[in-house]
Amino acid sequence: MINSIKTPNRLVNEKSPYLLQHAYNPVDWWPWCEEAFAEARQENKPIFLSIGYSTCHWCHVMGRESFEDQGVAGILNRSFVSVKVDREERPDVDAVYMAICQALTGQGGWPLTLLLDTKKRPFYAATYLPKNSRYGMTGLTELLLKVSELWKTSRNRLLESGEQIVEAMREQDRTGYVQEPEKNLLYEAFSAFAHSYDSRFGGFGEAPKFPAAHNLLFLLRYAKEENPAASEMVLHTLDGMYRGGLFDHIGGGFSRYSSDEKWLVPHFEKTLYDNALLVMAYLDAYTQTKEPLYRHIVRKTLDYASRELTAPEGGFYCGQDADSDGEEGKYYLFIRQEILDILGENRGRRFCEWFGITEQGNFEGKNILNLVENANYREINPTMEHCCEKLLCYRARRTFLHKDDKCLTSWNALMITAYVKAYLILEENQYLDTAQKAERFLEEKLSRDDKLFVRWREGVSAGYGKLEDYAFVVWAELMLYQAIFDIRYLKKAVRFADTMCDRFFDDTEGGFYLYARDDERLILRPKETYDGAMPSGNSIAAYVLGKLFKITGEEKWRERSQKQLRYLAGSSGRYPAGHGFAMQAFMDALNPSQELIALSPEQEDLRKLRKLVAAKPNLTVVVKSPENGQELAELSPYTKEYPVTAGHPQFYLCSGNSCAASVDTLQALKW
Structure with missing residues (x-):
């Protein structure tokens, strides 16, 4: 509960539930903004960067122990410029500094605690720190006092350390290579999971x-x-x-x-x-x-x-504490x-x-x-x-x-996909209704002119969309198209995929950058391929690019898909099990696929088509009718060649590079 007697800091004007949890700390917090870093340069102070999220237990613990403590706040306010970041609102900032923490310490998690120089280069990284040293763990108080002294007496050492860390990370990003995806990657991933499998209780590892x-x-x-x-x-x-x-x-x-x-x-x-x-x-x-x-x-x-977790407007909240x-x-x-x-x-x-x-x-x-x-x-x-x-x-x-009641684009798109999948498999209409309402919410609140925002809360959308936002939204739109064959969803998938490729794709080497070319430039611009708590944006992008090519037949999607698959194969080769969703994209590319063109199907045919989509992951269905024929031809030019007559269903099944003769019923198809 916020004590209204306390004096608020700058975070009181933010929308993030996490930042608002710290709005009455005695710490003189800044949100992530250029003004904070200008202050650090002007005052010649190092930056204390704290990254977390509102439902994070250990973030709460560190907040109670340290950030509500007058003594800790006094040290931070005298000797540092303190910046607080909601990892869910700024996944780019979180990803860049989390990668550095993992490289330096071998572990990661939240709260994420870093010390930066005035150029935003980190020279120290950790996760949770107790207020005072205990059980061999450095305390935040001791750390801050030591660094404050080093900043006065040995600043060049800290600056050189930050420069070396950033350059090492940049060199790591430059050492990527490409290769053709092969089935041995699938086997290596499976073998790694089999090796770490807990046969007694299930799960993997300890x-x-x-x-x-x-x-x-x-x-x-x-x-x-x-x-x-x-x-x-x-x-x-x-x-x-x-x-x-x-x-x-x-x-x-x-x-x-x-x-x-x-x-x-x-x-x-x-x-x-x-x-x-x-x-x-x-x-x-x-x-x-x-x-x-x-x-x-x-x-x-x-x-x-x-x-x-469902907002009255139709979107989905982040989670519960x-x-x-x-x-x-x-x-x-x-x-x-x-x-x-x-x-x-x-x-x-x-x-x-x-x-x-x-x-x-x-x-x-x-x-x-x-x-x-x-x-x-x-x-x-x-x-x-x-x-x-x-x-x-x-x-x-x-x-x-406590409920984190902001709506994130990427997470909402993921839940839309889950609801659509439930509709396809369980055939229960309420799941489709929920998915469609949430998709309308995304369109109305979190997108503008084919560009996406990161989050919406209390009527305000903010943040330039990142790769995962675009990739997950394209996936959700394609799922909706495959569920009810409404061309509106296919059109939106194509538009957002075009924007994703224009703003994030590396046309030279392949791979998608974490944030867009016209977004705020951080100390690194990585291409994340490892799956974390969610599949990586690069893996989802590879998956949806392949789907777009199969649906539209457009050469640009084939070229982008192949380049992305080669990039992912090169990246995942070092540890395939860390790229679980990329393996699904590889299976789409390596295993035989089928495309079914349905002309003027009846309602019962549509129900059967949905069941086929649910049962066959490598099947793509395109539905053409007299009503959508012209629009479909603009997206999928090859469909112009298929004549369509109302009331006369026809079905063409294609496998590999050849198509069988048309049949009048789905039962007559030879799979």
């Missing part, structure tokens, strides 16, 4: 465990097209994430990561992008297995997104007697047995609901679901979780 759903999407497709053995890893992981506390069994939705190997103890923070990607993974698993549990998980997760009343996870935890009081003795006992709730608890004396020890976890029990609904109403009366 705790903490992250869902990394884009890697699961790759493995599911690899299982279908290359090696069925990959399927077991994914399905066991999906089951493990659901059984543990990572999944909110009462309200739906997934937390960001698990602190333990069993997926039992979550971090409790929920983000839009994780839930969007996990919906896609469970949908693909449902498509392959027809397991009802996966459909149930998808529905419950999308119910959560619709209930908690882990903390309430200053305690991580408090909102989600129950003691056994509480359950018995709410549900009644008999039903309450059954519920506690089902979800592993005990007197002693499994987390700090309280209980995280879970199915880790429940052998019947696949059963969707109506009684237990009714109890969960009752507990959801009860839980809603607790101290509310």
Whole structure:
């Protein structure tokens, strides 16, 4: 709660929920702006840069310990120019300095803490720092005092260090090479995942465990097209994430990561992008297995997104905090007697047995609901679901979780794609309605003249769109086109893809830069290819460029797609498993594809076409009718050659470089 007696700093005029959380700190914060750096040059002070986001638990901890402390604030205000950045509003700033932190320390995360010279070059990087040194960890107070003294006595050493760091990063960016994508990259990625796979609890590597759903999407497709053995890893992981506390069994939705190997103890923070990607993974698993549990998980997760993360205007919020009343996870935890009081003795006992709730608890004396020890976890029990609904109403009366209520273009586009995919696979119209409403929100609030903004909040759009914004929006528009074959979505996909290529693409070597050529120039202009918490913009760009070529047949999309694939193949060759979504783009290019041209299809044909799109990842469908023929020909010139007559459906199936003779019904197609 903000104390109105305190004096606000410059952040009070910002829109970012994260910056506003620090608007009443005694630290004399600046937002990221040229005026802050001019102040540093004029005062001849180093820059203290702090990057985080509003639902970040350790950002809150560092804020309480240090940035609300008068002593720490005094040091910062005397000796530094302090700059606060919301990583979600400025993904370019975050990416540049996170890469440097990872290069210097071997790790990354938030809060991200850096010390810069007046040219914005870092000479120190870390993540969370306690106020005072403890357990071998440098304290922020000691660090600031030491650097303040060094700035006076040995400034040249700090400046040389910053210059060397930046030059080393630039040299690393210059050492890229290209190669043709080959299937051995797919195998190497699969092998790396197989090597790190936890066969007992699912997931990859040791705790903490992250869902990394884009890697699961790759493995599911690899299982279908290359090696069925990959399927077991994914399905066991999906089951493990659901059984543990990572999944909110009462309200739906997934937390960001698990602190333990069993997926039992979550971090409790929920983000839009994780839930969007996990919906896609469970949908693909449902498509392959027809397991009802996966459909149930998808529905419950999308119910959560619709209930908690959807703005009245139709867009999606960023996520929910882990903390309430200053305690991580408090909102989600129950003691056994509480359950018995709410549900009644008999039903309450059954519920506690089902979800592993005990007197002693499994987390700090309280209980995280879970199915880790429940052998019947696949059963969707109506009684237990009714109890969960009752507990959801009860839980809603607790101290509310902070919600980051800004709408980010890239994350919104990702969730639109998830809703469209749910519509295609589950055939439930409300998911399409939600996707279309959110797409209209993007068009009205987050785009102008074929250019995108980064975020919208409280009626204000801001920030020049980055690569991930354009790539994810093109993907969402293409998904909508493949779902209902409305040419409006194809036209928008083409327009935004053109803008993306014009402003971000390196025509010489391939690859897309993180930010546009006419955007603010930072100390580095990288081409990010590694997948992080989300697939990289370069991987999504490669994927959608290939789709655009298959739909339109336009040579420019083929050329850009091939150049991008060669660039990604060169970049991913060092560690294919770090480029999970790029592997899907490679499979599109390397495995046989099919294009289906449907002329004047009936309504029932359209429903069947949607089912085909959902089931066949390498199938592209183009629908031509008397009404859209002229517009379609402008986007896909080859469709001019296909005669169309109302009421007389015709279907042409093309594979490789040849097309079969037309047939009158979809059933007559030879796959």
